[in-house]
Amino acid sequence: DGETIIHKGKLISGDIEENVVAKIDVNRRIATARNHTATHLLQAALRELLGEHCHQSGSLVEPERLRFDFSHSKPLTDEELLEVERLVNDSILSDIPVDIYECPYEEAMEKGAMALFSEKYDEIVRVVEVPGVSRELCGGTHINRTGEIGMFIIISETGIASGIRRIEAITGTSALEYIQHQRNIMSEILSSLNCPKEKVLDRIESLLEQIKGLKREKEQLALTASSANITKIIENAPQVENSRLIVHRFNEMTRDVLFKQLDIIKSNLPSGIAVLFSKTADDKVAIIAYVTEDLRLKHSISAKDIVVEIANVVSGSGGGRDDIAQAxxxxxxxxxxxxxxAKRLLARLMVR
Known part of the structure; x- marks a missing residue:
């Protein structure tokens, strides 16, 4: 008749007695109830802040966390997330009694109860109501008063499909553990930076500026050191029909510094091709190619074609113009x- 609940279990060891007593994990049930009631408060907060177009499109309630999917066309701003969090916590702090009752479906709808469009309901439905905040048709487990949720913290907000957003959040003990973990991280940061909490942002900004300065100095040193070798690099490059075919790998440098090396080569290369390589700080490969105008016209050599072909060797891609390209x-x-x-490629290009 649809009114009997049957629990299925598996005997791991021992014998089954005539009478069996089933017990639930009370702490797990309470944690789940906190998160479930919190999803109702969350939906109410979203509809209040963003509009009544916000409807539940999916949810997951576990002891450790909750997940709520809802209809909305764009990501929530940081300010909106903070406001949603505040609205839910205001309802928690108000310690509102949670009313759970049964009534005819039509009566619940007349009272403005929220229902899932995909669900089919019996004539008599179960309503979970937080007076003045939320009223939903729901058959799940809930706490008795909103204050039992303890606290509500949003962990993430993402998009999962077109027009569908997802919020993940925690409550109760999980929220407390999260705050304690964040506090421990802050303590470690303060200890490492050796500064008071109110100065931590200034200290970080100062360190970032120092790092930028050191990077600029490193780039300048690399540029100065390698610039002295540019003449030798050009002179030692093989020559075909008075054109130099330069293929050179520099030590680790940024793409900007690599372009500066190319600028020096360009000013000292009447005719030729230059293909420069370097490993970057983020453990990637940077490639730059340059072809002088005479070779572009005489041999139809394109810098873009060169980098595209060579990039395949290092599992990459490239693009640009016929004169200058990068990958x-x-x-x-x-x-x-x-x-x-690259050496083999340039040799082939010059004989066609």
Whole structure:
């Protein structure tokens, strides 16, 4: 008749006596109830703040967390998330009694109860109501008063489909443990930075500026050191029909510094091709190619075609113009193979 609840279990060991007593994990049940009632408060807060177009499109309630999917066309701003969090916690702090009762479906709808469009309901339905805040048709477990939730913290807000957003949050003990963990992290940061809490942002900004300065100094040193070798690099490059074919790998440098190396080569290369390589700080491969105008016209050589072909060796891709092009690659271990491939490629291009 649809009114009998049957629990299925598996005997792990021992014998089944004539009478069996089933027990629930009370702490787990209470934690689940906290999160379930919190989803009702969350939906009410979203509809109050964003509008009545926000409808539940899915949810997950576990002892450790809750997940709530709802209809909304764009990501929530940081300010909106804070306001949603505040509205839910205001309802918690108000310690409102949670009323659970049964009534005819039509009566519940007349009272403004929320229902899932995908669900089919019996004539008599179960209503979970937080007076003045939320009223929903629901058959799940809930706490007796909103104050039992303890606290509500939003962990993330993401998009999962077109027009559907997802909020993940925690309550009760999980929320307390989260705050304690964040406090421990802050203590470690303060200890490492050796500054009071109110100065931590200033200290971080100062360190970031120092790091930027050191990076600029490193780039300048690298540029100065390598610039002295540019003449030798050009002179040592093989020559075909008075055109230099330069293929060179620099030590670790940024793409910007690599372009500066190319600028120096360009000013000292009447005719030729230059293909420059470097490993970047983020463990990637940077490739830059340059072709002088005479070779572009005489041999139809394109810098773009060069980087696109070479980038395949390092699992990358590239693009640009016929005169200057660049590429990036993921496979740093293959950078020497790419250098050799570049040498072979330029030799082939010059004889066609």
């Amino acid at each position: 990036g690659g993921k496979d740093v271990d293959k950078i020497d193979d790419a250098v050799e491939e």
